[in-house]
Amino acid sequence: MKINRNLFYFIVLIPLAFIVGVRGDTPDSAVYYRLFKTVDFYDLTSYTGYYEQTGVELGWGLFSKIVSLFTQSDVILFSLFSLIIFFIIYKTSRLLNINYLHVMAFYLPTGYFFMQQFMQIRQALAVSLAVYASLLLLSNKKITSLILFATAILFHQISFAFSIVALLYYFLIKKIDISASLFKFRLLNLLILILGFIFIRVFLKGYMVNSFDRLESYSETVEYGGEVGFLSLSNLKGYLLFLFFLFFTDKGLLHNKLYVFLIYMFTVGLTLRLGFYDFAIVSGRLSNVFLYTEVFILPIILMARLSRGLYYASMLLYFIFIAYITWFFQASEHLSSSYLRVLS
Known part of the structure; x- marks a missing residue:
């Protein structure tokens, strides 16, 4: 059976989600894990009610509830959440007709991976969903895009701003x-x-x-x-x-x-x-x-x-340079010690 090249790359890179999942007590992780373990004590029928109780959007509560039906493992919780983010990036790459492996080369060395996936996980999911939803909207898949916009906002209200701007853009290009x-x-x-x-x-x-x-x-x-x-x-x-x-x-x-x-x-x-x-x-x-x-x-x-050779050289140099800058000037102070610290 012939497998799509991008799908193959997505499968090969699945272990990255596990690397995210086995993180220890990185910033915010303890909060998310506590909300996961105590999910039954909160109101999951109201967006505002859950937010007032926890300071977190309802999407995390619903996700936690679903996962808690099968396991209490923090590794599975965070790995699965990361895998969903990678899958959305994969779907976005396919929509844009870009090689998924190339997109990952420009994503993994940045703070969008290091800072968001290991700490600001709700934002990581909401951002990727909002961007994918907007591209679907411009591709005339209106219903799916609106559902994904709503889902993004369900996980982090900051994606509301992107959704509004994307909708304004959609209507503006019909006129100008x-x-x-x-x-x-x-x-x-x-x-x-x-x-x-x-x-x-x-x-x-x-x-x-x-x-x-x-x-x-x-x-x-x-x-x-x-x-x-x-x-x-x-x-x-x-x-x-x-x-x-x-x-x-x-x-x-x-x-x-x-x-x-x-x-x-x-x-x-x-x-x-x-x-x-x-x-x-x-x-x-x-x-x-x-x-x-x-x-x-x-x-x-x-x-x-760029020519093919120069493109690959540029991609490699960008990956190395941005990974160095991101780690030593942004991420290391938050992750270097906390990643291996036991999450409880």
Whole structure:
């Protein structure tokens, strides 16, 4: 029986989910495991009720309940959750007609893997679901996409922002051709970045802090409400990728409507990161929902613009360089000691 190449790669990489699953007491893991073990004590019939009781969206409670019917193992719990995330990435790769193994080469060395899968697991699932749902929407699979948007929000409300922007984009492109020419494409992305930054600084930041109690409490702490430097490593990476995407996109790539959408979402993400530069948790977590698109953009643009040999060389160098930066400047302080610490 002939097996699809991407499916083969997905099966081969399944052990990665087990590596995620056997993590020890990494940040937030104890909270998720406690909610899993005590799932029967919470209200699973109400989104707001469960959130008020736990501070976590209902999706985690429902997932925990289903898994608890078969096992109480934390390894199975986290491995299965990770496997679902990898499966969504696999499905997204197939929809975009990209080699899944190549996408993983741009995903695994980043914080989207190290920080989200080992710590911010609800966000990892919600982000991947929201991106996949938006691409399905643009592929005219409306019902499936709306179900997945709802599922993403069920696991993390931060995906609501991406869902709204994706829906606005979907209706906007019916009225305006936003990829008619390279000049128009580049100009619109630059305008989003500049005008979006001004809008966030003048209106959006104050409104969000005053409207959401949890954000207001975050804004008063040094860890979550602190400032993110304009020249931080994450921002420098964002600037370089933005310029690379903008000026290396050619007319041929503009015909790929899914690629164009991903570029615009990346630009929105960079705008959010810069606009909330003095509110660390929003600058990081909200922007990452949109910036996550880079793991799909990179293999598309590099494959289109480089020779085969140079493409593979670039992919390898990117993997090594970003893995080094992510581990030593972002992830190691959270994972190096806690990964092997017993989770209880």
